[in-house]
Structure formats: C-alpha cells, structure tokens
Amino acid sequence: MPLVRIDVPRGRSADQHHALGEAVYQAMVQTLNVPANDRFIVIQEHGPSTLQIDPSYLGVARSPNAIVVQVTLNAGRTVELKRAFYARTVELLAEQGVRPEDVLISLIEVVKENWSFGMGQAQYAPVE
Amino acid sequence: MPLVRIDVPRGRSADQHHALGEAVYQAMVQTLNVPANDRFIVIQEHGPSTLQIDPSYLGVARSPNAIVVQVTLNAGRTVELKRAFYARTVELLAEQGVRPEDVLISLIEVVKENWSFGMGQAQYAPVE
Amino acid sequence: MPLVRIDVPRGRSADQHHALGEAVYQAMVQTLNVPANDRFIVIQEHGPSTLQIDPSYLGVARSPNAIVVQVTLNAGRTVELKRAFYARTVELLAEQGVRPEDVLISLIEVVKENWSFGMGQAQYAPVE
Numbered sequence: 001m002p003l004v005r006i007d008v009p010r011g012r013s014a015d016q017h018h019a020l021g022e023a024v025y026q027a028m029v030q031t032l033n034v035p036a037n038d039r040f041i042v043i044q045e046h047g048p049s050t051l052q053i054d055p056s057y058l059g060v061a062r063s064p065n066a067i068v069v070q071v072t073l074n075a076g077r078t079v080e081l082k083r084a085f086y087a088r089t090v091e092l093l094a095e096q097g098v099r100p101e102d103v104l105i106s107l108i109e110v111v112k113e114n115w116s117f118g119m120g121q122a123q124y125a126p127v128e
Numbered sequence: 129m130p131l132v133r134i135d136v137p138r139g140r141s142a143d144q145h146h147a148l149g150e151a152v153y154q155a156m157v158q159t160l161n162v163p164a165n166d167r168f169i170v171i172q173e174h175g176p177s178t179l180q181i182d183p184s185y186l187g188v189a190r191s192p193n194a195i196v197v198q199v200t201l202n203a204g205r206t207v208e209l210k211r212a213f214y215a216r217t218v219e220l221l222a223e224q225g226v227r228p229e230d231v232l233i234s235l236i237e238v239v240k241e242n243w244s245f246g247m248g249q250a251q252y253a254p255v256e
Numbered sequence: 257m258p259l260v261r262i263d264v265p266r267g268r269s270a271d272q273h274h275a276l277g278e279a280v281y282q283a284m285v286q287t288l289n290v291p292a293n294d295r296f297i298v299i300q301e302h303g304p305s306t307l308q309i310d311p312s313y314l315g316v317a318r319s320p321n322a323i324v325v326q327v328t329l330n331a332g333r334t335v336e337l338k339r340a341f342y343a344r345t346v347e348l349l350a351e352q353g354v355r356p357e358d359v360l361i362s363l364i365e366v367v368k369e370n371w372s373f374g375m376g377q378a379q380y381a382p383v384e
Contacts, residue, residue: 246322
C-alpha cells in the first residue's frame with residue numbers, strides 16, 4: 001500500500017535504483033507494519049536544476065546528493081512508529097551511500113478505500 | 129480538480145499518452161461526478177529500474193507493463209463511488225492495452241480550497 | 257516543510273528552473289508563514305504529450321505553456337492565507353514569464369509529524 005516516490009540526482013545504475021527502493025521498503029516492513037511484498041516504488045532522476053534542496057534548513061548540512069522520499073500510506077501510524085521509520089530509513093540508505101543529512105522524508109496519509117492494487121478492486125476497503 | 133499522475137514504462141507514442149489520460153479522465157467523469165473538461169494529467173515515463181512494481185502482492189499477477197495512477201481530488205466521494213472509479217478505470221485502460229492486473233490506483237483527498245485553476249484564484253473555495 | 261513539485265514544459269534553462277522554484281518559495285514565505293530557507297523544490301520537465309492541461313476549464317484560457325504546482329505542506333492555513341498564496345504565486349511567476357492563466361496550484365495538507373528533514377529525525381513532531 002505505501003506508494004513511494006524517490007527523487008534523486010542523476011547518475012545511479014539500475015542496481016543502485018533497486019537498492020534505494022529496497023532500503024525504503026525494508027524500513028517500512030521493519031517499522032510501519034507494512035506487509036511483505038507491498039513494494040511499489042517510483043524513482044525520478046534529476047539534474048542539479050530540477051532538484052533544489054536547501055543546504056542548511058534546520059541546521060542539517062545537506063549536500064548536492066540529497067534525495068527526497070515521499071510516501072503515500074494509510075493513516076493510523078503513531079508518531080513513535082513514524083520516528084522509527086525515519087530513523088531506520090536513513091540507516092538503510094546509509095548502507096547505500098546516502099548520508100543521513102541528505103534524506104528528506106515526507107508522508108501523505110490516506111484512508112484504506114483509497115487504493116486499488118489491480119483488477120479495479122478496492123482490496124483494502126471496509127466490507128459493507 | 130482532480131490532478132492525475134500516471135507513471136508508465138517508457139515506449140508509448142504521444143497518441144497513446146493522450147489515450148491513457150483520456151481513459152482516466154472518462155472514468156472520473158463517469159463515476160466520480162467530475163465535471164466535463166476538468167482534465168489535468170501528468171505522465172511520467174520510466175525505465176525498468178525506476179518503476180518498481182511488486183509482481184504478486186495480494187495475489188495480483190502484475191507484468192513489467194504495470195502502471196501507477198495517483199489522483200489528487202476533493203474529499204467526499206463514498207466508498208461505492210471509489211469502487212466504481214477503480215472498476216471503470218481498468219475497463220477503459222484495458223481498451224488501451226493495459227491489463228487490469230497492471231493498474232495500481234492511489235487517491236489523495238484534499239479540501240476544496242486547496243485548488244487554484246489559474247489567475248491565482250481559489251475557484252472552489254467556500255464563499256466567505 | 258513544504259515540498260513543492262512543479263511540472264513544466266521542456267525547454268527552460270537551469271537558471272529559469274531556479275527562478276521558478278524561487279518564485280514559489282518566496283510566495284510561501286510571504287503568505288504562508290513558511291520559514292526562511294525551508295526550500296525544497298522538485299521540477300519535472302515534459303513534452304506536450306505528458307503534460308495534458310485542459311485549455312479552458314472554468315473559463316480560464318490556458319496555453320501550451322501551462323504549469324502545475326503541487327505543494328505538500330502542514331495543515332492549518334486558513335482559506336484566506338491560501339488565497340493570498342495563490343495570488344502571490346501567480347504574481348511572482350508572471351515576473352518569470354508565466355501567464356497567470358497558466359498556473360494550476362494544488363495543495364496537499366499533512367500533520368507535523370509527517371516530515372523528516374534529515375538525520376532520520378522528526379523535527380516538527382510534537383514533543384511527547
């Protein structure tokens with residue numbers, strides 16, 4: 001159910017794209033109770049002029065390699081779970097060479113009936 | 129009002145892009161009470177490494193041609209209308225060669241004052 | 257905190273991309289109480305077939321140069337502030353050659369704990 005959009009500087013290999021997606025997916029499974037195989041990742045590559053990231057907002061020293069991770073997911077996770085997700089995501093992305101300072105994360109929460117996973121069905125909608 | 133983002137594998141013609149947009153637009157008009165001409169579609173093409181779609185989550189057999197349709201729209205549609213939208217979208221996309229298994233749909237709901245359709249006005253905001 | 261996505265027709269220079277981002281950023285600072293340096297802008301360039309904008313919906317005469325600005329931000333701004341943001345955005349974009357008719361704006365509101373600005377921390381989350 002989470003739909004993950006990752007905006008990154010151009011230059012990674014296909015394997016590296018898969019590793020980025022895997023890092024965010026694993027963090028979701030490990031901290032947000034996301035089911036196995038619920039893995040839907042959209043990556044967008046950018047040149048320097050189309051990914052404009054402030055280098056110091058809130059005292060975080062961001063580099064030109066900074067990335068944006070925006071996740072659409074079902075509402076209901078506690079602040080504690082969200083904190084755990086952010087922390088685990090930067091840990092796993094660090095293993096892929098992304099500095100913890102360079103990860104901006106944004107969550108968009110929706111209700112369960114706002115998803116169709118194929119066949120035109122609303123697989124998560126409440127039974128009526 | 130709905131803003132539609134469609135992420136697709138690279139390789140479609142301009143005509144095919146328009147047909148994809150038209151399919152989702154027609155499904156919105158037919159099922160979600162979206163007005164005629166309220167048609168704002170953003171498409172993004174991808175290579176295999178930047179559109180990562182699980183091939184079997186929830187038992188749906190997705191192919192490498194799977195697409196993602198994410199719609200931002202005003203809140204207030206019932207679960208029944210959303211179900212109808214999902215079903216009609218996959219029907220109309222099937223006419224464009226997209227398998228029903230290959231359509232992931234995500235809705236993001238917002239309030240009416242969250243739109244400006246030009247001229248810097250909030251055309252849908254409640255009158256104060 | 258606001259994360260800004262701008263979809264534009266292909267053909268602008270890097271400087272023009274920065275000027276677009278700056279216009280939306282300045283409008284947010286001036287009207288939405290967004291802090292200085294809270295500037296995170298993602299731009300996507302399009303050919304004519306992947307940015308499909310209705311040319312007349314709600315009586316607004318849009319050109320092939322129309323753009324989409326979608327902002328994810330914290331909930332809580334009044335309708336009045338949103339109106340001011342829309343008006344100021346088109347004013348500042350007009351200085352960059354974008355016609356007021358050609359600016360579609362969409363806001364997505366989230367709660368404060370839905371952001372991490374680096375280091376895996378939830379910098380805006382309420383203290384527990």
